[in-house]
Amino acid sequence: MDTASPLDSGELTFRDAVEADVSALVPLIDSAYRGDVSQGGWTTEAHFIEGKRTAPDAVLQVIINPVGTLLVVERDGALIACCQLEHRGEVAYFGLFAVRPELQGGGLGRRIIAEAERTVRERWGVREMQMTVLSVREELIAWYERRGYRRTGKLSPFPYGDESVGIPQRDDLAFELLVKELSS
Template structure:
């Protein structure tokens, strides 16, 4: 799919982008709108995925970049890059549900990896994925990420991250060499 990258612009998010980003992230992961795409978490989590405060925190953090991806002036995706010494953390990745499955995600993650390498000299990219999301983990594995088996607990009881619909949620660390 060579067309996915056509007309895409990447830029750092600003305070003025917070509301649009919250709408994008919620649409990609929560509620019926997210079911249009394949990355929905609607079957495992209710409530919110993020909030304006959470997005603003990432924008303001000196070690983080929140990248906005736009096509023809519309926000189509975003992702967070955080500098953590010799590696970068990739998070807050959302692609507009209507555009999922068209190759856009591949283009964005490749650009994020390039930026982490070039900006910070990062040798690895780290991310955490809810461990029951086999389809999503398989997608990352096809991009060169490997499962580590290293788990961290899901923040049950903290509704800023959503309201879990099952009791076996946890995050698994995925890692990719960038060298």
């Protein structure tokens, strides 16, 4: 009996998100970061932050941002991942990276980040990608370091008191800036 899911194989397609995608993107993003379902993957933040990771209005703002896009990843028509790309002058920002928890750990994230880097080089001609990661996420930071990102030691505060980003379970949360020089 073949138990393979159609999400496990097939060609990946990448496209810019549109407003109609919001209702599918919010649960995808939340499932990769928060709640019980997120613990099926390895990128969960559930033990650091409770509550929702995002909201429809926030995702819509990323989609309609005139200097950025939310890149949607589909396999056989099914939404399986996304990432935010924003043009910030000489650099691009990478954020809202979400892969369905049951598909994490199989190389999909590596393929998506490579496509995101190619996209920002081609669209905007930038030579550096930046992102911020919770500084306590050592395993995730190590994964990005294996992809060529480096820690800068530059921290920005976690927005304590802003429940729109979740409810922190620790008082030592901060975001660290990671950077990668992109080759031509």
